Amino acid sequence: MTSTTTSIPSRNLKWRVVDIVVASVIAVASSVVFFGWNIAHDAVTAPFKALLPGLQALDGGIWLFAGVLTALVVRKPGAALYGELVAAVISALLGGQYGATVIVSGLVQGLGAEVVFLVFFYLNWRLYVAILAGIGAGIAKGVLELIVWYPGADALFATVYIVSSIVSGAVIAGFLSWLAVRGLAKTGALDRFASGRGTVRV
Amino acid sequence: MSVAAEGSRQVSPGKGAMRPFEAVNPVAKFGAALLLAACLVLTIDWVSAGTALLLELAAMPFLGVRARAFWLRTLAVWIAAPLTGLTILLYGQASGTVYWEWLTIRVSDGSIDLAIATALRVLAIGLPAVVLFITVDATDLADGLAQVWRLPSRFVLGALAALRLVGLFLDDWRYLELARRARGVGDTGRIRRVPGQVFALLVLAIRRGSRLATAMEARGFGGETERTWARDSRFGWREWLVACAGLMVGMISIAAAVLTGHWNFIVG
């Protein structure tokens, strides 16, 4: 038995039950946010959306934070993919407006963020990695939606759309998720996770 | 409150008198929507999208969805379709005669064709995706994903258990709103309070999640033993039928486009 305190980040990559359940819970809470945002947002901005040359993708980060946030909290391989995918499935079950198609979106967007965490070997969870993961998700989202919903768009629209997705992913999914995890750690809610153990408490 | 009631009803509908289609394994419904979408995504033309839409509308009466539920749930798709079409009308690839040009907007023969195709395509992909999911029960879906598709059961069941907390989260959200009024900060805009409330909701959610994880482990969840299933999830002839129907609609639509010379592959 040692008496040293554990402030070293955990490198155990196997998922514990609490990792799975809390990742699921974050995904479920995110899906409630998706659901609410759908209702609140579309009602107001849908009529204008068609008139914006691609800038409508600026709110896209809202649909991308689930994956990045989940990964930053549980820090396990596949967490970004799992969080985004489950959030998508559940928003479809709750009655999301695009039904099963959002599941494919969740899969692709989750992969976009997951790849970034993989590149850093699931060891680096700093702000810039979070932002890169948000960008990864943003690219994935932008490309997928151009293919599925706007294949006839011209080059200018496509470019604006992709850039808007990237900016939104970086700020909302990347930066805000990182900020949220920092705040969560201070509330003690992440005590059972390496992400919540920056400081040792008595 | 109505949101909460609606939410929980969607998540776990009673199984009372099941119509035949309702009893079809959800993974088959999901597969059908996916196969159909995969076909339609490949091309952007009004023939394939229109053909698929006609076939889908013809199939609707057999899917056991009440008219009211159908319109309510698919309303967003009906709104999104023309709007997406309008976007393409204004920003679509231009060709042929240009009728109107203003800043980055260009309406042309080409963008009009693309706009019609796009609107039909949104309906053809969106409607079945929504309708097939109306009758899906979360527990059945999880059973199907774990038993039929052999996805890892720990993850499927973890998500299923977390899903049950949705009702509690909606209650939490209501309390958070009331509490802000009680604390004297409820006079500012609702939208401005959202980030703070989302954060508080996350704290409560993660706490609940940690407790739920302990409760699940206390019931032997996540152990080494091979798990058994109290409910059998089958993939029989009805399921194959539904999945094949989805694929068939997609293939017929593609064939129609190719035969009439309208096939327009999305890349290039």
Add this chain to the structure above:
Amino acid sequence: MNSGQDVPAAGVVARGWGWRHAPRKRWAVSDLDLRIEPGERVLLLGASGAGKSTLLQALAGVLGGEDDGEPSGELLVGGKPPAESRGRAGLVLQDPDSQVILAKVGDDVAFGCENLGVPRQEIWPRVREALDAVGLDVALDRSTAALSGGQKQRLALAGVLAMRPGLLLLDEPTANLDPAGVVDVRDAVARVLERTGATLVVVEHRVDVWLPLVDRVVVLSPGGGLLADGSPHAVLTDQGRVLAEAGVWVPGFPPALPARHRASGPDLLLAGDLSVGRGSRVEALVVKADIELTVAAGMTTAITGPNGSGKTTLGFTLAGLLPPLAGVVEATPELRGLQTGRHAGISEHPIRWTSRQLLTRIGTVFQEPEHQFLTATVREELEVGPRALKLPAGEIDARVDELLQRLRLDAVAAANPFTLSGGEKRRLSVATVLATRPRILMLDEPTFGQDARTWAEQVAILAEFVDAGGAVVAATHDRAFVEALADAEVGL
């Protein structure tokens, strides 16, 4: 796998056992030497922070691995380490809502069996048998969300029972229940023990509930090891005072009640023909109609009734947070502040007041303190209300300092509100409301799930508030609270 009805009871052996949670320096439990024979029924007591829950979770094998913390010594259930004997020990926790796992009653009870690999044809008979044993007579496809708190706890018990455990572990299983729910759960446990002969370890502040069932009381010491161990009578006689001071409700040692100086003042709030319930005015589910009541200064009004009877809704309606379904809630000129001439324009209906106008008139304390927290430190939390009132900085500091001291929160002034202990969170949530000096204080289940010490503190704070001319309205099912404070009672 045990397939028969008779499962041998499992004993417990701890030798120098301890546990330290990963992010902490302090050991939650240390130097524990304990032997519980198969079939014994043990009530486990100790001050909050003595490690009762940690011990139960360790016995259930759910404390986790090296990511989660560090063990010392040895702990055995039925002769084996708990993690290797999953299913031998069954654990029921405090919070009914976080223990329901699946959407339907039958599926939820079957969950544990599935995890243990019980063959399907054997699961369903076990499920029916377990539901029968806990006296939960509902259909297997009944929605678990529709169950009451007491039913949910019996459902959790059934889920554990279907696994056929030899050791039953209960962690404050009745703390969050109304009195009827408490009795139902206790009786269900009694029936289960009679049928199975399993060993029982129960943690609970309310000793009287479990005394008829247990034959041994073990008291954990916060400093490690045991404080006392023996027959219920012997331990409660010897250690009664110490336990009572540590927050245990020991029969014969009631919590101290504050001296009162009752004097009722002017009327503040009048409710007439009031209906409350769920839904909107358009689509209403009225829980209670024709409520008439008057809230006067210097008076405590208790709204009582079982869980789900609409106590909270009535409280929130009176507090100006929810609109009445029918009838009126009317603020008197005294409450509106008309006699001082400052607020000539304020409506007589509290629901029409702005959030800021509510602050100095009606304060609401929620059942779950965490719903109310807005900031990152205790001090900032107390400043929120006074700032919203735009008080001068000096006045804000004075009020906050006074409250920090009076409610013993000065030591944690810089801490994050979410990290406080249960009792501290309670005190903080009351303090945030007191900071704006409202005339009426509405509290939702102010004593829910509390130990005797926190309970006594809460009662003392409220008594002081009322005696100074405030009015308290409390939605509660706690009889002791009603008897200690209430001047009037509205039963739903």
